[in-house]
Amino acid sequence: MTFYYWTQQTYEPSSKLKLVDVDEVTYFEDWLVFDSKGEGQTKGGIIIYPGAKVEPEAYSYYGQELSKHGYFVAIPNVRLNLPILEIDKADEIIDKYPSVGNWFIGGHSLGGVAAANYAKNHSDVITGIFFLGSFPSENSDFSNTSIPILSLFADKDGLTTLDKIDESANLLSENTVMKEISGGNHSQFGVYCEQKGDGEATISVVEQQNIVIESILDWVNNE
Template identity: 40%
Template sequence: MKKTKKILTTVVTILIIFAAVFLVWANQSYKPNFNVEDFIKSNDRVTIQIDKNIVINPKDKKVEKGFIFYPGGKVDPKAYIPIASKISEEGYRVVITPMPLNLAIFNKNKADNVIKENRDIKVWAIGGHSLGGVMAADYAFNHTDNIKGLILLASYPQDKNNFTGKNIKTLSLWGSEDKVAKLDKVKSAKNILPSDAVFYEIKGGNHGQFGSYGKQKGDGEAKITEEEQQKISAEYIVKLLDKINK
């Protein structure tokens, strides 16, 4: 009896230590490398509201389509405001969804609430960066009634999610200097994505420059600027959003 109690105490102690270490690791997120308040004040082409989600709308344009964005793992969602703003100013609502512990795996269905709270938007695309893209793809696979576009930034669907028979416009972008993502899986995703999916390698881009949070640990050195990488990405994303219909 004493031996069993000792074993249980040891197991509980190990679990508590593991949980504490995990929480410390998860909370060490990548922060925006720009002043968020100054960016919002200086941007005269979009409105940016930060609440439970980050909602970005174009000024002086009628919005009919929306793009739900899941952040990369351990990245502060505000770090994606610059690229999201570039997309939004072309006439789209972009909703960046904060995740528990900055890990989309803990709330892959966050898009449910976004869609419910934005009933004026009738056509939706979803996407994400890195881990966020994996979870966005999982959501899209199970919600093609609402989701008409899928955008993957340095990301790919899980093997179980075979989109070849799905009617969903798809875009996959990655940087040639990315040393974080498994680029073999990013590229081989052609086998489980629709035949008309667009795959494009951004020459000189890396993993972290899809967001604005500085260099990510283990990433390659980019040969183009963050601004250039996000400009190219936004152009491709807007082209996809232009094509999706209800």
């Protein structure tokens, strides 16, 4: 019972910073979905697993902005707010939208760990993996693969520290792009309140989120 109450003490999307027009958010069952608004055919699908105990709306800005560039974006609610408990959640959205084509999956913090697990077990479906202040676990070793990977990390991140990024680098593929966000921290990979143990960012949440968006677009457009 104590564990259940702990999982319900979530990080809600910040009400102090309105980055997303709520009218732009559509729900499919327990998913937030952002249809492609680019001209022509949808370029691909991007699935973002939330961090542990972080509500999916905290990543809505990514969905809003990436969809403007021709990508379908989906962000799930997960059981007990822990993505590691629903690693295969992506099956639901991929099955629902079979015409999307290329699928990229990633996530923030523990969401990235879960996304990597999914990608490891579904290499026939996933085109590439991205990490936002995150890294793969030992059972998701991509070192002998060529799958495209994007690793974005921040130098003020007090939770996914630079040491942890370095220690896990041997699990990444030979086709990995790594980028450090100077002045960023852990919680600003989403839009929610300060997280215990995190470092203090020296750039704004908008600046950090825009760096992430630009980096993801550069990466997916080249895959």
